[in-house]
Amino acid sequence: xxxxxxxxxxxxxxxxxxxxxxxxxxxxxxxxxxxxxxxxxxxxxxxxxxxxxxxxxxxxxxxxxxxxxxxxxxxxxxxxxxxxxxxxxxxxxxxxxxxxxxxxxxxxxxxxxxxxxxxxxxxxxxxx
Numbered sequence: 436x437x438x439x440x441x442x443x444x445x446x447x448x449x450x451x452x453x454x455x456x457x458x459x460x461x462x463x464x465x466x467x468x469x470x471x472x473x474x475x476x477x478x479x480x481x482x483x484x485x486x487x488x489x490x491x492x493x494x495x496x497x498x499x500x501x502x503x504x505x506x507x508x509x510x511x512x513x514x515x516x517x518x519x520x521x522x523x524x525x526x527x528x529x530x531x532x533x534x535x536x537x538x539x540x541x542x543x544x545x546x547x548x549x550x551x552x553x554x555x556x557x558x559x560x561x562x563x
Contacts, residue, residue, distance in 0.1 A: 456500025456546035456554070457484055463544065463556050469494060476528055483524050485544075492538035495525045497562075500546040510545040510559055518563045 461471055464487050472493075473486040485496040497517070499509035518541075525539055543562040548554040 452502060452548065453498075453500050456548060457498045459546055459548075459554055459556060460496065460498045460544040461485060463558065464494075464496065467558075473528065476524075478524070478527055478531070480527065481520050481524050483521065483528060486525075486528060492540055493525075493529070493534070494540045494542055495521060495528075496542045496544050497521055498544045498546065500548060502548055502550055504547060508545060508557075509547060510543045510557070510562070513543050513562070521563075 457474070461474060464485065465471065469487040469489050471485060471487050473483065476483045476486060483495055484498040487494045487496065497513055499512045501509045501512075521541065525541070528534075529537070529539075540561050541563050543559040545557040545559065546554055547557075
């Protein structure tokens, strides 16, 4: 197999893992009584993974999924630059949907899903 094909296969596997992690995170939030408002909301500036509400506030969730902790736990991938971008995207989401002022909470859902075992979900409320 050539390096290009291996890279494409690895990227597809990572994309599939990320999608499965987001699916699991969405189900988890719903099981906690939250209502999903948007999933993979996109605009020119980027994407929000999950936007939900608990009836009182807007909850913007960044989902990070990894198959192992060799490069750190998934939540460690949420950098200062990513936090800044997510906050900006949340403002754009509010503007797009014409939502007036409301309390916004920013969460991280960390999914560690080893290839040979069950997934572990950690919900970091008010992470930033």
